[in-house]
Amino acid sequence: MSEMSMETVYTALAEGIDRHGPEKSDMFLAKVCLLLAEELGNAERSLELIEAAQMNMKEMRQPAG
């Protein structure tokens, strides 16, 4: 996938999260993951990627007041 296509996916996910709001964005992302896993068709690889996603759970910190 080209960088440009990857950016389109990035934007679609960002806008999906905003569209469904804090209440439902987790569900939205979970559905996306299940659909992608189904498309990948490989449970072992899916589990590896789920493991990889749990590394470095670092987000931008809040600025000091």
Place this chain on the structure above:
Amino acid sequence: MKPAGKSRWESLYFTYPKFSAPNRAGLAKSSSVTIVGAGPIGMIAALTLARYGIACTLIDAKDSFNDGSRAICVARSSFNAFQMLDRVEPFLAKSLPYLSGRTFFRGQQILEFFMPDSAEERYRPMYNIEQQYIEQYLYDGIAETDLIDMRWQTECIHVSQNADGVTLTLRDPNGDYQIHSDWLLAADGARSAIRGMMGLRLQGQNFEGRYVIADIQMHNPVKVERFALFDPDQRPGSTVLVHQQPDNIWRIDYQISDDMDETEAMDEANIRQAVSQVLAECGYDAPWELEWWSTYSANTLLLERYRHGRVFFIGDSAHIVPIFGVRGLNNGILDGINIGWKLAYVIKGWARDALLDSYDHERRQATLDVFDKSEKSTQFMTPRTRGYSIMRDAALSLALDHEFASAFANPRNMTPYEYTDSPLTGADTTSWDDATTATPGAAAPNAIKGSGFLLDECGMHFTLLAFGSVNGLEDISTDLVKIIHLPVNGAAEACHAAEIYDAKDGAAYLLRPDQFIASRWQDAHGSTIMADINRILSGGVTPGEPHV
């Protein structure tokens, strides 16, 4: 702003000139073109007109250059423009060229990017130089020519136009007077007075993010590159950009949190604290001096039309673009070059008025393209919604281990917009190799040629790149085109133009005076080329055909 006790014009590295108001004699004489605003874009337009022998009156309300370093990143396309105007030497002597940048997340490098460069290019992809020097070097060119009547301390307080021209009331410390001009270029910046007097408004979005830019002087001789720091430990939650400039000046650029008020953010003690934190993060612990600081916000605003009769808006008066991607100054320079050659051609009687409409079309499309590109950069640097914020965090976190994710942090700096759908651009009539970047509407790629470069040989008019033997060149019955003959066995001649342009024997490329590609033919003939030049001089309409 300046540190306590220092005046606006005191600087650690730059001596601001003081310009007097003009002498009263001869002020009211009419000129073909008046340009309001002697910032970089107004000066570029004036110098472009002068290249064609067109005189203009250039006015500016200030008595010196803009204060502070402001727009510091100058792209290759702007260096090509400086060369066209015979002004490039001082820029090359002073600027800091660079090719790369690095991005860090919580102190760990997640990306090193390299901007496209090759030995076939005369200039590097990016240079840093303070805006005062940009203005100084352009002004030195203005001072050398009698064609530009420069009037400092002069503001326009009234403007009106009819079918025959524009009437301006100008005011300087000695009084008011009127001048008449055939054409007016409004280069008077983001808060354009001309725009206001004509009742026009910029349209678009005012984004919420606010940023501080602060310049310091410190002795830190390291390789020149651009640094981006996401969430640095010394300043958690912040996004910081760091650029090196000439004279040991460093630019530090960071977002202000939404709950901080502007006065507080601009307080000298807070600026000093933020700078100290950033320097600590970079491991710099030697002395430094504070030079200047300012704020800006990321806007995407533009005029609905850049041409209003005999008035053209160029640079920030026409459009305000976000800072990420360094497209404000660099696109403004392309505005100045674009209107400059077209207006000169119309004034000289070489082209029809319709050519001027293509300025509006081409440069407005270029702005919209900037909005699209900078929107992505802005949403990554400073996300405005929860969704973009979560995605940014996910990308940064993944980028620590996965290379693909670091690409989201690439700033994708300015490259010139391609005028693919411009009325001046000729459609291909045969198929070409998709790999070449030399497509109709694109900026003409450069190539090594002899001891110099291909584009060095372009004149101020059209250029025809004739590869091998092109038929019927005797049918080109105009002095407005210079023909450059190029070999097709490029490797043997140590000139790769034929490869770069995907050109076989008998092919030709027509370059516009601004060195963008107008049209190309694989089996070119002089009569076709001549017809195409006439089409462009008619503003993109084939003469005799109705304008659609």
